[in-house]
Amino acid sequence: MTPRTWKIGSLFLLLLLAVLVPVLFGIGGPTNLLEQVFAFALFAMSYDLLIGYTGVVSFGHAVFFGTGAYVAGIFLVHSGGSTAGLLMGIVVALGVSVLLSLLIASISLRIRTVYFAMITLAVGQTFYVLAGSQMLQPLTNADDGMTVPLPVWLMHDRTVYYVTLLVLVCCVWLLRLFVRSPVGQVLQGIRENEGRVLALGHSVYRFKAVAFVISGLMATIAGILYVIAQTFVSTGVYDVSISLDVLLMTIIGGVGTLYGGLLGALLIIGAQTEFTNLAGTFPIFGRYTILFGVLYIVIVRFMPRGIVGTVAQALKRWSGQEE
Amino acid sequence: METLLEVTNLHVNLAGYHILQGVNLTVPEHAVTVLLGRNGAGKTTTMRAIMGYLRAAAGEISWRGQPLAGLRPYQIARRGIGYMPEEGHLFGNLTVQENLAMVGTKGTQHAARLERALTLFPDLRTAWARRAGTLSGGQKQMLGLARLLVADPALMLIDEPSKGLSPGMVEALAATLCVLRETSTILLVEQNFHLARQVGDYFSVIDEGHTCLSGAMAQLVERADWQRQYLGLAVTSGEV
Numbered sequence: 001m002t003p004r005t006w007k008i009g010s011l012f013l014l015l016l017l018a019v020l021v022p023v024l025f026g027i028g029g030p031t032n033l034l035e036q037v038f039a040f041a042l043f044a045m046s047y048d049l050l051i052g053y054t055g056v057v058s059f060g061h062a063v064f065f066g067t068g069a070y071v072a073g074i075f076l077v078h079s080g081g082s083t084a085g086l087l088m089g090i091v092v093a094l095g096v097s098v099l100l101s102l103l104i105a106s107i108s109l110r111i112r113t114v115y116f117a118m119i120t121l122a123v124g125q126t127f128y129v130l131a132g133s134q135m136l137q138p139l140t141n142a143d144d145g146m147t148v149p150l151p152v153w154l155m156h157d158r159t160v161y162y163v164t165l166l167v168l169v170c171c172v173w174l175l176r177l178f179v180r181s182p183v184g185q186v187l188q189g190i191r192e193n194e195g196r197v198l199a200l201g202h203s204v205y206r207f208k209a210v211a212f213v214i215s216g217l218m219a220t221i222a223g224i225l226y227v228i229a230q231t232f233v234s235t236g237v238y239d240v241s242i243s244l245d246v247l248l249m250t251i252i253g254g255v256g257t258l259y260g261g262l263l264g265a266l267l268i269i270g271a272q273t274e275f276t277n278l279a280g281t282f283p284i285f286g287r288y289t290i291l292f293g294v295l296y297i298v299i300v301r302f303m304p305r306g307i308v309g310t311v312a313q314a315l316k317r318w319s320g321q322e323e
Numbered sequence: 324m325e326t327l328l329e330v331t332n333l334h335v336n337l338a339g340y341h342i343l344q345g346v347n348l349t350v351p352e353h354a355v356t357v358l359l360g361r362n363g364a365g366k367t368t369t370m371r372a373i374m375g376y377l378r379a380a381a382g383e384i385s386w387r388g389q390p391l392a393g394l395r396p397y398q399i400a401r402r403g404i405g406y407m408p409e410e411g412h413l414f415g416n417l418t419v420q421e422n423l424a425m426v427g428t429k430g431t432q433h434a435a436r437l438e439r440a441l442t443l444f445p446d447l448r449t450a451w452a453r454r455a456g457t458l459s460g461g462q463k464q465m466l467g468l469a470r471l472l473v474a475d476p477a478l479m480l481i482d483e484p485s486k487g488l489s490p491g492m493v494e495a496l497a498a499t500l501c502v503l504r505e506t507s508t509i510l511l512v513e514q515n516f517h518l519a520r521q522v523g524d525y526f527s528v529i530d531e532g533h534t535c536l537s538g539a540m541a542q543l544v545e546r547a548d549w550q551r552q553y554l555g556l557a558v559t560s561g562e563v
Binding site for chain 1 (some may be wrong): 408
């Protein structure tokens with residue numbers, strides 16, 4: 001069996017399992033958890049496109065996630081949860097995301113990586129403050145956040161589950177097409193050595209900007225999925241801790257593997273939920289972020305390719321495809 | 324014969340050192356010009372300055388009569404100058420196929436050029452799905468040259484392609500460069516005089532950062548004293 005067969009087989013099994021979850025485990029706890037996982041998996045994969053495929057590190061990627069969640073939420077709230085409101089919210093969120101990513105790219109992508117990361121962090125924090133400000137209270141309900149009504153056809157948990165799953169599958173397929181396209185290959189070249197890409201006649205800045213826009217769009221869709229799944233949005237979606245969680249998901253799953261984000265999101269969100277439940281009986285589990293820190297160090301030290309990357313490499317060695 | 328590239332009195336400073344102190348170079352179309360000189364003479368610096376990686380402190384580099392000053396490397400590449408440095412400029416984590424696709428994948432001309440490159444370097448077909456980082460030194464040079472062929476620039480800058488290759492591989496490389504010279508214009512940096520004399524039409528010698536000699540390769544082949552004086556060859560001409 002080749003690594004490709006393994007990969008296709010595992011993805012097919014995962015998909016089948018995901019489709020069967022509502023049938024096997026019922027609606028409620030497991031599906032609610034997985035809806036969150038789907039949203040964060042897409043968010044983590046969008047981040048992987050930046051850090052793993054282009055070598056660009058952003059500490060404020062939550063700005064796109066939060067914008068998706070807030071814009072869709074605002075339109076849903078102000079349209080009374082109509083389908084038209086949802087559609088308008090999606091279109092406007094995607095439009096805002098493109099403009100925002102182009103703006104950030106134009107002011108920060110030409111500078112050194114570390115400053116780029118700092119600028120994204122600053123932009124993310126600006127949005128965090130804006131979303132919670134009293135000035136925008138009529139629109140965002142400030143620090144109290146908004147309970148978001150959904151269209152009638154989206155009121156059933158089962159529908160929300162399958163919609164989020166379907167959107168995730170479509171986005172994964174699009175991301176896969178993108179990273180395998182000639183543009184995706186140039187991005188991987190940029191990650192390896194920008195100077196070499198320049199010698200081939202490619203504008204590194206333009207390619208990075210394209211990656212940033214696509215990554216931002218995917219994170220925005222993830223934010224929209226999140227608000228649909230949670231029916232609530234607050235300033236927490238812009239918090240820097242969200243960006244750091246997603247960084248952790250990407251690194252644990254496997255940087256530059258695309259699918260690593262899926263596994264990372266499942267592990268981190270699953271663990272967060274489980275530890276929070278356990279904390280009721282054993283208070284020590286309330287400090288689970290310390291465990292995440294240890295896990296992060298262990299992965300970076302012993303499995304720098306993350307779980308998916310390490311397994312893929314082992315399979316390649318086993319099948320003799322890698323020297 | 325039209326002059327493609329002209330370098331006039333080029334000066335380049337690097338890390339506080341005055342590395343190039345007056346390089347003059349003319350690269351005519353449809354010929355192979357070989358840039359010769361001892362280690363550290365400034366050959367690679369000249370190539371990097373032409374590609375825009377290094378800024379000229381003085382002097383001019385012109386392409387088809389137009390100055391290249393102020394252009395970024397990708398803009399210079401788009402004008403038709405392809406560059407293959409010593410290390411090949413490959414992407415080690417990408418496969419052979421992906422490395423070749425980096426210069427574009429569309430059009431029938433591209434397909435024809437790819438086919439020509441793979442005919443010249445059949446080893447690359449068998450290594451098609453292998454990561455470039457796992458190729459041997461010779462295969463890496465082949466891949467670097469193949470990518471230049473697929474990109475099909477008007478001028479190929481090739482920096483020491485024979486470095487680190489076995490004598491057998493150098494012979495194969497010489498044969499390949501002889502095929503390329505029929506259709507391409509090449510500026511070649513080469514320390515191996517045996518290879519240089521086989522493929523070169525013209526030469527230019529850089530010594531301590533400035534051009535000290537240039538002309539037709541046939542002249543240099545004739546002059547054992549020049550070879551001794553400028554290239555440090557301690558044997559009679561015709562031998563390595």
